[in-house]
Amino acid sequence: MIQALIVDDEPMHVEGLARHVQWESLGYAQPLTAMSGEAALAILRERRIDVLVTDVSMPGINGIELAARCKKANPGIQVLMVSGYDEFEFVQEAIEVGARGYVLKPIKVAEIEGKLAAFRASLEKMRRIEAETTELQAKVSGSLDVVKERFIHDLIEGAVESETVASWTRLLELPDLQEGVRLVLFSSDRLLVEGTDARSRVMRGAAFFKAVSVSLSDICSVIIAKLGPEEVLTVHINPASEDKARLEKQISFIQDVMLEQHGLSITVGISQTCPKWSDVPLAYRRMKFMMARARLLERGLVLYENQLDDNDFQNQRVSEEYIPEIIHMLGEAKQADKALEYASNVFALLETGQSLSYLQAFALGLLSELSRKPTRPEALNAEMNVSVMQQILDCSQASQVRQLALRYLAQYATASRNEQATQQHHLIQAICEYIYEHLHENVTVKQLAEMNHINASYLSVLFKKETGQTISDYIQEVRINRAKELLHNPTVRVYEVAEKVGFQTAAYFAYLFKKITGQTPQEYRNYH
Template identity: 45%
Template sequence: MLQALIVDDEPSHVHGLVKHIPWTKLGYTTPLTAESGEEAIPILEAGRIDVLITDVSMPGMNGIELAAEAKLIHPDIQILVISGYNEFEFAQEAIEVGAKGYVLKPLKLSEIERKLTAFRQTIESITQINEQTVKLKEIVSDSQGMLKDTFIFDILEEEPMEEEALRSWCQLLNLPNRPTEGIQLITAVLDNYSDSAAGNAQSKLMLGSALLQSASVALQDFGNLLVSKVRPDQVVVILVNPPIDKRSSIDKQMKFVQEYMHNSNGVSVTVGISRPGFDWRELNQIFREVNFTIADARQSGSGQLVYVGSTEQKAFEDFRMHENMLPQLLMLAESDDPVLLVDKVEQSFKDLERRGHTLAYIQSLSISLLGELSRKVWQDTEEINFLNKRAWHRLLDCKTTDMMKDIVIDYIRSAVMLVRKERTLQQHHLISRIVSYMEDQLSNSMTVKQLADRFHLSAGHLSVLFKKETGLTISDFVKNLRMKKAKEMLQDPSIKIYEVAERVGFQTPAYFTYQFKKNEGCTPQEYRDRFYV
């Protein structure tokens, strides 16, 4: 049976719903009740609540606020909002906080029953999905092979695995948290895979499987190992605490794999053997070092067996720094936080110097950075181009890394000032156009999404820009516009109050009166009377 909670500050309404709805027939137990949002929160926190029925207008916490809190406590809760105001604004707010139903007073019991039935069906569907997910987890837990494959894919990801997740995996697969004798990674890659077996999909699948099986057999005496096909043409083997007396024979065993694949399948295989690692979270770095070394070796021929030593590790780190540093700096530049960007530039120059890069290498990287910032981030304006050329000429005359760093940072700070000045000016003009349009369209209801579409912005970006420029949200700004215009028109006795409501964008005079009194402390008629007493 499902549990509902009814919240309304009028006890008679609560009693009527409890008494006249056939709860048991609809699949619900007797509902819990509360007379305020503040009273309802502890009930929501105390146990499972499937459905919340709340009045929108209550003292203190209103129904919209309560619905938002309920969603935080029970994400799957179904919410029905009741209102005495037939206004789109309330319905829209209810939907935005996650309500799935909206009904008006006076209530029709048949409509409430239909909503409760629909809620029950939705909850049953969610429950079924959750149950199926649990069953799937049980099936996966029974498959060690699938678990090992998943672990290898996760541990080789670009981002290191979280410590807690790593401990869970090690416990699940009976692996040591800290391999005392180290971890070694071997990868075997089919050469010219795209041309293998004349492109026949089944033959390619068989080649990948043969490579997997041959690597597993060749290294089966090396103790605890994990083997997986990470790509159709690539197999990875992770040796966990490999016996010291067997490590020297790894290359011999992998040469056996190469010979087997050549003799039995007519294909060549390139093999990469990593340096030792002593932490699981090193493996993503080690894996990339091996792949980089294999790619480099393949330029001079197929079917090789290569080791990753200190020289190969250094070559990969230099490559990665060049490939990763520029995108990282560009992302920081696009985030419009010059402090973070300058800090990252300073750190990058320290890293370059610490790694012993030549002055010419650092100079080349600095010029590349200036060019990328100018083109991709700051749009090659005339002022930016001038700064870029001046910095470029100064870099050519530099004799130290510190001088280059200072020139790059000076360029960044100057460019950011120029870009922000131009952007602020553009935003000011844009918001001015939007405000003028809103004033012209005051009698029409318009959502933020429609307004954003008209001016070719995302709704989120428009909201941020508008608040930054005016100090108000779009909703509050429109409300102020409406009130200001309404007060001007109310001073003209020839304009009837219902006409004022219509011209400033309210759908009904009643809601106009409600909002006017809420904002101004008096009704429109009382406000008008002040001028003609």
């Protein structure tokens, strides 16, 4: 049963709700009651409460403060606010602290029951989600195959770092890495028979994974994962010579089974032994590249990583990985330093094994891509780009090319940061001025974002970074400060002050003013 708590400083209101609402038929236990916020908090410390029904205006701890404390202690609690104030601001305040419903006095039983029924539906869904999540977690924890598959996915994506290897090793009970890791990638090529509908593809994918896992089940320290309907990857830990031979003998069996039973040819890539876990992502990418190139001529091959043309792979990484990644990171102010470190590592990698002209071509290609970006900093004009490119062409040593390119990238990152910071500063200043000039209006974050053609969430982040405050807190502070100025003029009535600073009612203005300053508007005026 759902447990509700009614809080109101008026005994008749509490008794009326407890007596006239059909609690049992709504799926609720008989509600608990309290006559103050303090008494309600005492009950909440002792009992689990699912639904809080509270009056807004109470002495001591009012309903809004009570709701805020309850939501902090129990985020799932459903809060229904009851008030005699027919005012938008109190509704807004209630929503901000987490209230899910708001009704006005005099209370209508049917309206209360409608809200309680909706709360019950929400609570039932939340409990179902919690139960199913717990059940799923239990299944995942109990399924070693699922955990192994997650490990391999993270491994090839580079998400398994030196700090997390130990925890994965304990979880999967993996042996210590002494002889390294060897990858064997099985990838389907093309169908040689009919059957491209969804059901056929699912069945083939399941048969593909089963063929690999059953065939290799008797080989020690092999983890197998399905990367997709057309790829299965095996990770062989500490592969002994005899185990390598046994695994390779099974490859032709797997290829034959898939071809005969499902009309599917399979290309297989076998990596060299990786000494460290951190070497696996690169080995996987090398195999993918090697297998894609080989498929252009023939399908159903067994390929070894030592057959890969390193120059071809390096060229592909330069054009499809290195340059795009450097440009992407330079485009984000927070990653500028990381971009320079990454670029430095790329140059160091290319310097070993590549000619001076190759390194020059890489540097020129990188600068050329940066110069074509529509968002490039104005400080780096075309003349400067041409000058740096010419200096790179004049270099006689690889180290000179690296120094020139990295110096340009550092200038690019600094210019981008400065330009972006200046633009953001001007934007936030303009927004602050607009807020001050339109205090009498109900200015929203969405409205400000649309006016400036940016995402509302992004604007909120920028504003907080520039001012140290959220937009709503800033608006509230400006309103209260402007109200203080106006209250010094005795000819302006309090309700007029409220209107001038954007409050729809004097009641909510008085409530918020006292909440922030500790004085009512009239007390503040009298004191000053």
